[in-house]
Amino acid sequence: xxxxxxxxxxxxxxxxxxxxxxxxxxxxxxxxxxxxxxxxxxxxxxxxxxxxxxxxxxxxxxxxxxxxxxxxxxxxxxxxxxxxxxxxxxxxxxxxxxxxxxxxxxxxxxxxxxxxxxxxxxxxxxxxxxxxxxxxxxxxxxxxxxxxxxxxxxxxxxxxxxxxxxxxxxxxxxxxxxxxxxxxx
Numbered sequence: 001x002x003x004x005x006x007x008x009x010x011x012x013x014x015x016x017x018x019x020x021x022x023x024x025x026x027x028x029x030x031x032x033x034x035x036x037x038x039x040x041x042x043x044x045x046x047x048x049x050x051x052x053x054x055x056x057x058x059x060x061x062x063x064x065x066x067x068x069x070x071x072x073x074x075x076x077x078x079x080x081x082x083x084x085x086x087x088x089x090x091x092x093x094x095x096x097x098x099x100x101x102x103x104x105x106x107x108x109x110x111x112x113x114x115x116x117x118x119x120x121x122x123x124x125x126x127x128x129x130x131x132x133x134x135x136x137x138x139x140x141x142x143x144x145x146x147x148x149x150x151x152x153x154x155x156x157x158x159x160x161x162x163x164x165x166x167x168x169x170x171x172x173x174x175x176x177x178x179x180x181x182x183x184x185x
Contacts, residue, residue: 002029003166004065004089007053008080009036012073013045014156015103019069022163025179026171031065033057035083046073057085066170068093070111072104072125072155081110090116094149099169103153103162108132111150120148125155144169160185 003023007016020030034041034053041053055061068090070080080086087110093100094116102111108128111117122145123138124131141158142165144151151169153162160183168176 002031002065003067003069005030005032005069006035006080006086007032007043007051008076009044010046010073011071011076012104012156013047013049015071015159018159019163022160022179026167026175033060035080035086046076067099067101070102070106072106074105077105077109081113087114097149099149101151101166104155107152118148120145120150122152123154124152
């Protein structure tokens with residue numbers, strides 16, 4: 001099994017690349033899938049950095065993923081929110097009780113409107129805190145809701161912490177520590 005990392009025009013590049021990099025350092029296979037219109041695999045991220053996806057979401061190989069990750073950034077989060085295939089995959093992931101993760105704008109912009117946040121404790125970029133129901137909102141930098149199998153984080157500055165939390169939930173604390181040490185964290 002592997003991790004599916006969604007990316008769209010306007011996705012936040014630090015969140016996307018840092019997450020992919022840390023997971024790969026932990027020996028986890030990551031499939032970077034484009035949600036671009038017209039089958040494009042080359043994605044211009046929120047600050048203009050170009051990212052080449054492994055495949056387009058429509059070409060995604062069949063199979064289950066241990067985790068599906070949604071980076072933030074605008075309009076990337078909106079593009080993913082409006083992609084029926086991306087939402088269907090996230091919904092199936094939640095229904096199967098497998099891990100999902102989102103950071104920055106994505107918890108509020110992608111998960112919440114589709115009922116994919118559920119009752120989970122979550123955080124997001126402070127600019128979107130008002131959208132998360134008060135009883136669920138956490139102002140922690142990274143939140144792991146084990147019961148809902150959801151990991152959320154605040155933004156680009158928390159991307160490495162977020163990615164290490166993903167390694168922790170997928171491979172354990174020892175694996176996360178083994179990745180963090182050489183990164184001088």
